[in-house]
Amino acid sequence: GESVGLHLPTLSVQEGDNSIINCAYSNSASDYFIWYKQESGKGPQFIIDIRSNMDKRQGQRVTVLLNKTVKHLSLQIAATQPGDSAVYFCAEFLWSSASKIIFGSGTRLSIRP
C-alpha cells in the first residue's frame, strides 16, 4: 500500500554540525510534502513544505529537497542546536485524496554537546 517511511529511526549529531534527515515515499502520485517537528509532550509543529513542482525549498536554517525520480525527501538543518532535538516526521498528500496526510514513522534527532 501507499506509505511514507524513513531510512533512519535515530540520528545523533554534534551540536553545530548540519543534520540530514531522509524520507522515502512510495506513491508517485503524491504532490505535496510537509516536514513536522515534534518535541516531547507536544503536538507536531510545521517546519517546511514543498510541492511536487519544486525540488528545493529553503527556510530559516532548514532546507527541504525533493527527488521525484527516486521518491526521496530530505530535511537539512544547518548548524544544529540543542533546541532541534525532537522527532521529525515527513508527511505526504496524495493527489487522489483531498485532505488526508500520510505520516512517516519519524526520526529522532539527538544533539551531542
Place this chain on the structure above:
Amino acid sequence: DAGVIQSPRHEVTEMGQEVTLRCKPISGHDYLFWYRQTMMRGLELLIYFNNNVPIDDSGMPEDRFSAKMPNASFSTLKIQPSEPRDSAVYFCASSRGGRETQYFGPGTRLLVL
C-alpha cells in the same frame, strides 16, 4: 491566535468508562482533523471534518469511537466504552484548506486502566 486548543491534557480512566476529548480549532480554519498517536502505529488519522461535516471517518477504529462538530469552533471525540488499547495521545489539528498545512494542538494523553 491561541492555536488549536485541546482539553483535557491528561485523562486517566477505567476500562468501560466513557471518555470525551475536546478541541477548539484555529478561528477561520475550515478543516478539523482527529489523530491518534501510539508508539506501535505512529500518527493515524481517525476522522476529519470540512465546514463541520464529517468527510472521512475510515480511520475510526470501531463503533466505540464517535466524533462530532456541532459548530465551527468546537469538536468532540468520544470513546464509549473505553478499553486499555485505546491508551494513546489524541491530537486535534486544523487547517485553512483541505490541502494546506495542518496545525496541531498539544494533544490529550489518555490512559485507560
